[in-house]
Structures are given as structure tokens and as C-alpha cells.
Amino acid sequence: MPNAAPRPDAATLIALEERFGARNYAPLDVVLTRGEGVWVWDVEGHRYLDCLAAYSAVNQGHCHPRIMAALVEQARRLCLTGRAFRNDQLGPFYEEIASLTHSHRVLPMNSGAEAVESALKVARKWGYTHKRVPEDRAEIVVCADNFHGRTLSIVSFSTDDDSRRQFGPFTPGFRVVPYGDAAAMEAAIGPHTVAVLLEPIQGEAGVIIPPDGYLRDVRRLCDAHDVLMILDEIQTGLGRTGRLLAEEHEGVVADMTLVGKALSGGFYPVSAVLSNNAALGTLRPGEHGSTFGGNPLACAVARAALRVLVEEDMIGNADRVGRHLLGALRAANLPGVREVRGRGLMLAVELDPRLGGARRYTEALRHAGLLCKDTHVHTIRLSPPLVLTMAEADWIVERVGEVVRGLGK
Numbered sequence: 001m002p003n004a005a006p007r008p009d010a011a012t013l014i015a016l017e018e019r020f021g022a023r024n025y026a027p028l029d030v031v032l033t034r035g036e037g038v039w040v041w042d043v044e045g046h047r048y049l050d051c052l053a054a055y056s057a058v059n060q061g062h063c064h065p066r067i068m069a070a071l072v073e074q075a076r077r078l079c080l081t082g083r084a085f086r087n088d089q090l091g092p093f094y095e096e097i098a099s100l101t102h103s104h105r106v107l108p109m110n111s112g113a114e115a116v117e118s119a120l121k122v123a124r125k126w127g128y129t130h131k132r133v134p135e136d137r138a139e140i141v142v143c144a145d146n147f148h149g150r151t152l153s154i155v156s157f158s159t160d161d162d163s164r165r166q167f168g169p170f171t172p173g174f175r176v177v178p179y180g181d182a183a184a185m186e187a188a189i190g191p192h193t194v195a196v197l198l199e200p201i202q203g204e205a206g207v208i209i210p211p212d213g214y215l216r217d218v219r220r221l222c223d224a225h226d227v228l229m230i231l232d233e234i235q236t237g238l239g240r241t242g243r244l245l246a247e248e249h250e251g252v253v254a255d256m257t258l259v260g261k262a263l264s265g266g267f268y269p270v271s272a273v274l275s276n277n278a279a280l281g282t283l284r285p286g287e288h289g290s291t292f293g294g295n296p297l298a299c300a301v302a303r304a305a306l307r308v309l310v311e312e313d314m315i316g317n318a319d320r321v322g323r324h325l326l327g328a329l330r331a332a333n334l335p336g337v338r339e340v341r342g343r344g345l346m347l348a349v350e351l352d353p354r355l356g357g358a359r360r361y362t363e364a365l366r367h368a369g370l371l372c373k374d375t376h377v378h379t380i381r382l383s384p385p386l387v388l389t390m391a392e393a394d395w396i397v398e399r400v401g402e403v404v405r406g407l408g409k
């Protein structure tokens with residue numbers, strides 16, 4: 001074997017990022033080079049359990065062999081045609097995801113933010129055509145502390161100062177109400193309201209679970225006032241909460257459901273608007289599109305990613321192992337922990353604010369072999385891949401226990 005060129009070390013790679021990259025993230029200084037299932041390795045050979053799973057984009061585990069095989073096989077045949085022509089992966093992808101989610105129609109896009117933008121456009125079009133809202137007067141109701149992505153229109157209705165400050169002027173037509181409060185939502189719905197947009201559980205806000213019945217109440221309001229219900233399941237969807245879609249916990253069906261992230265198992269950006277005929281049926285040729293949306297490589301990867309989720313029972317596993325992890329973290333009764341909450345494998349450990357923030361904890365957890373993300377200052381989010389075993393869940397509880405006991409004194 002010829003000698004491989006020496007690989008740059010972590011410090012060199014970090015310096016390159018800092019020197020040449022836009023500094024729009026503040027990552028932990030761990031430089032990853034390989035992943036398999038729930039595990040990732042850094043360039044120095046240390047192994048970590050990945051408790052972020054790329055914000056739930058890697059639900060199926062890192063480098064899942066069946067998804068990888070589909071990617072490679074499709075990449076050899078055909079990657080991109082543009083939508084000026086048809087391709088032999090798009091129809092089957094539509095049919096499979098529609099039947100799995102009981103949707104009538106599908107709009108394929110790439111990033112999550114694009115799926116959100118697309119749904120907002122479709123909702124406005126529906127409002128002008130179906131509801132006869134006067135042109136340019138459509139309103140969409142959203143929730144405080146939302147996270148729906150980073151485009152200008154989406155940050156226009158963010159309530160997070162860092163996301164908005166100095167990025168104006170903003171897109172008009174949005175009204176913000178408190179999350180989890182159906183009465184506030186009803187009060188905000190007027191004759192020009194075309195849609196409400198919300199997350200079934202607010203992920204980036206710190207895994208905020210709304211009161212029981214909230215989604216059902218929102219569904220009732222939308223029916224009563226002829227308003228589209230748009231659920232952003234880009235993070236909660238595809239098994240994360242122990243159901244294929246989080247809306248199933250309350251037995252509701254949204255008019256448009258947005259999925260992304262794990263739709264490709266982390267291989268490739270793929271997102272989609274899943275809809276009933278009424279909403280997506282309003283789009284006509286030329287009104288919306290995307291060069292990469294619906295390309296054969298994306299469709300082949302997404303088909304494999306969905307098959308793996310279902311056939312390998314990752315959704316049931318998320319439910320069972322998630323319950324176990326939640327129970328064990330609560331039972332550990334850790335000092336300085338205000339609350340442990342979660343559904344499926346979407347969990348959060350909220351620390352007492354007097355402890356000075358979660359970043360110190362995520363740094364210490366990294367040295368204990370666990371990669372986590374602090375969110376909203378005082379919360380440690382735990383969202384490992386859905387292939388996590390019971391034994392690995394116990395291992396997480398031990399590591400979190402050591403670190404929190406060590407720092408919480």
C-alpha cells in the first residue's frame with residue numbers, strides 16, 4: 001500500500017474553517033470524519049454517541065448501508081434531469097410517500113426552508129382562489145418561538161432576535177400568537193387568514209410540547225374558519241417522536257405537512273410538502289419550481305430512507321427506547337435539572353438557569369463521549385438516531401448523570 005498523505009490534524013482543520021468560512025455557527029471543536037449508526041469518530045480517533053443526529057436528519061443512523069446502496073446505484077444511472085422532463089424515480093417516490101402519509105399530492109423540494117416557503121406560497125394562492133381574499137391581503141398565523149428556517153420570509157415572522165436583527169425589511173402578512181394557546185390563535189384568525197403554520201412540538205425552542213388537545217383544537221379552528229392547517233414536521237416527522245408523523249399523537253391530519261431532514265437519512269437535502277388536493281391542487285405549471293426538486297437521485301435516496309424507517313421498525317424503536325430513556329433520565333433525579341421532557345427520541349434536559357447555561361455541559365459531555373447541542377441557553381437537547389438500543393440509552397443516562405452531577409454542585 002502506498003503511504004497515504006498525512007491527514008491534517010484537528011487544530012489545522014478548525015483554523016481553516018475560522019479563516020475562510022462565514023462564521024454563522026459556533027460549533028464544538030470536534031472534527032468528525034466517519035459515522036456508523038449512532039456512532040461518529042473524530043479525526044483523532046475518538047468515538048462519540050451522536051445525540052444530535054444532525055438535528056434529526058440522521059434518524060436512520062449514519063451511513064445506513066441500504067440508503068447508501070440506493071444512492072450509489074442511482075448515482076451511476078442518472079442524477080439530475082430538471083423537471084422539463086420526467087424521470088423514472090419521481091412517480092414511485094410520490095406514490096410511496098403519499099400512501100405512507102395518506103396524502104393526496106406531493107411537492108418535492110430540497111431544504112426544509114424551501115418546503116416551508118413553498119407551503120406559504122401555496123396557502124396564499126389557495127386563499128386568493130378558493131377563499132376570495134382580496135389580492136395582497138392574505139394573512140398567515142404563526143407561533144412565538146417558532147423555528148421554520150432561515151430565508152427572509154421565514155425570519156420575517158421569527159421571534160428570535162438573533163435570527164431577525166439587521167435583516168429587514170421583512171415580508172408582511174404574518175401574525176404571531178403564543179404557542180400552545182388555541183384561544184389566542186382563534187382571536188388572531190380574521191377574514192383574510194388563509195393558514196396557520198406551527199410545529200407539533202417546537203424543536204429549536206427547546207423541545208416544547210404543547211398541552212394535550214392543542215393540535216386537535218387548532219384543527220377544529222381551521223375547519224370552522226376555512227383556514228389551512230400547515231404542520232412543520234421537518235424535525236418531528238419521520239419517526240422522531242415514535243410515530244411516523246407527530247400529528248398522529250393527536251389523530252389530526254393537516255392540510256399541508258412539511259417533511260425534510262430525515263427524508264434522505266442524512267445523505268442529501270430532500271424535502272417535501274405533503275398535501276390534500278385542495279391546497280396543492282391550486283398550483284399551475286410555471287408558478288413554482290426548483291432545479292433540483294424531485295431529481296432522480298433525491299427520489300431514489302428518499303424512497304430507500306422511507307423503506308428503511310418502516311421495514312426496520314425504527315419508528316417503534318424510537319417509541320420504546322425513547323420512553324425508556326425519558327424514564328431513566330427522570331429517575332436519575334439529577335441535581336440542577338429542572339425538567340426532563342420529550343416524546344419518542346426527541347428529548348430535552350432543562351437545567352436550572354442559575355447553573356450558567358448548557359454550553360458548559362455540552363462541552364463536558366463531549367469529553368465523556370456524547371455529542372449534544374445546547375439550545376435556548378439552558379437546555380440540553382437529546383435526539384440520537386432512531387436505531388439507538390436500550391443498552392446505548394442506558395449508556396447515555398450514565399454519561400449525562402456523571403457530567404450533570406459533576407458540574408451541578
Ligand SMILES: *Cc1c(COP(=O)(O)O)cnc(C)c1O
Pocket residue numbers: 055110111112113114116147148149150199203204232233234235236260261
Ligand atoms: C431544520 C428545520 C427547518 C429548516 O430546515 P433546513 O433544511 O435547515 O432549511 C424548518 N423547520 C423545522 C421545524 C426545522 O427543524
